Amino acid sequence: LAKTTQPISMDSYEGQEVNITCSHNNIATNDYITWYQQFPSQGPRFIIQGYKTKVTNEVASLFIPADRKSSTLSLPRVSLSDTAVYYCLAWGNTGFQKLVFGTGTRLLVSP
Amino acid sequence: NAGVTQTPKFQVLKTGQSMTLQCAQDMNHNSMYWYRQDPGMGLRLIYYSASEGTTDKGEVPNGYNVSRLNKREFSLRLESAAPSQTSVYFCASSDVLSNQPQHFGDGTRLSIL
Numbered sequence: 001l002a003k004t005t006q007p008i009s010m011d012s013y014e015g016q017e018v019n020i021t022c023s024h025n026n027i028a029t030n031d032y033i034t035w036y037q038q039f040p041s042q043g044p045r046f047i048i049q050g051y052k053t054k055v056t057n058e059v060a061s062l063f064i065p066a067d068r069k070s071s072t073l074s075l076p077r078v079s080l081s082d083t084a085v086y087y088c089l090a091w092g093n094t095g096f097q098k099l100v101f102g103t104g105t106r107l108l109v110s111p
Numbered sequence: 112n113a114g115v116t117q118t119p120k121f122q123v124l125k126t127g128q129s130m131t132l133q134c135a136q137d138m139n140h141n142s143m144y145w146y147r148q149d150p151g152m153g154l155r156l157i158y159y160s161a162s163e164g165t166t167d168k169g170e171v172p173n174g175y176n177v178s179r180l181n182k183r184e185f186s187l188r189l190e191s192a193a194p195s196q197t198s199v200y201f202c203a204s205s206d207v208l209s210n211q212p213q214h215f216g217d218g219t220r221l222s223i224l
Contacts, residue, residue: 034212043115043201043215044154087153092210101146101153 004088009106018075020105022088025069030092033064033071038085038104047086048073083109113137115216117202123222124192132187132219134202140214142207143185144169145177147198148218154201160185161207192223 005023012018024033032051036044048055050062050071061074075082087104118133136143141162146154146169156169160179174196176188185204189196199220203213 032210032212036212041218041220043203043217044213046212046214049210049212101155103151103153 004090004102006086006088006102006105008103009108011108011110012078013110014079015077018078018082018107018109020073020075020086020088020107021070022073022090023070024088024090027068027090028092031090032092033062033068034089034091035060035062035071035073036087036089036101038087044087044101078107078109080109080111083107115202115204115214117200117216117219119219120217121220123224124189125224126193128192128223130189130192130221132189132200132202132221133184134186134216135184136202136204136214137183138204138206138214139182140204140206140211141182142205143179144203144205144213145175145185145187146201146203147171147196148201149198157187157200194223197221197223 034049035047037047038044048060048062050064052064055062063072085104085106087101115136144159145157148154155171157171157175158169158177160166163182166177166179178186199218201215201218203215205211205213
């Protein structure tokens with residue numbers, strides 16, 4: 001399981017696009033990249049997952065370069081309700097014991 | 112669709128008491144996990160069960176035991192609670208063999224005095 005590094009915090013304003021980058025230099029060939037969102041007093045909520053190139057769903061896009069050593073979560077036109085902690089995880093179906101989320105990125109969206 | 116259900120939501124214990132946290136999932140997932148999250152920190156894996164009938168230690172297993180009761184249920188037991196185990200505990204499940212992400216419950220907030 002690859003160790004991930006993210007910025008501790010980011011600030012934005014409503015309506016802006018936010019890009020959060022995660023570094024996972026030691027990612028294994030079979031590892032997927034998954035992003036979660038967590039609000040206070042709630043469990044992490046799945047946002048998006050990808051293996052390579054670009055993945056888009058109704059709430060976010062995930063960009064993964066060819067070397068897969070990093071990934072970028074893109075949140076289009078954020079609102080106040082997007083204020084949360086965002087976690088990046090690079091994982092595969094082996095090495096469960098090293099499944100560590102890290103401290104995440106605390107995103108604050110202001111009016 | 113309830114997803115992952117954890118009980119209780121809150122609990123206060125005295126040092127030395129024992130307690131079992133319950134977790135159940137209704138998504139037919141083969142893998143289940145227990146995490147703890149301390150204030151301002153990320154989640155740390157306590158134990159996991161890759162499939163029914165198996166359990167293994169995660170990053171921080173000391174002071175805990177688990178039981179995979181059946182495919183749906185995975186319990187976490189504190190035999191002799193200590194103040195250092197004050198935390199929020201999250202249960203999760205996933206279908207790892209198809210590389211599906213984990214689904215989390217809303218947590219159990221545990222305080223040990």
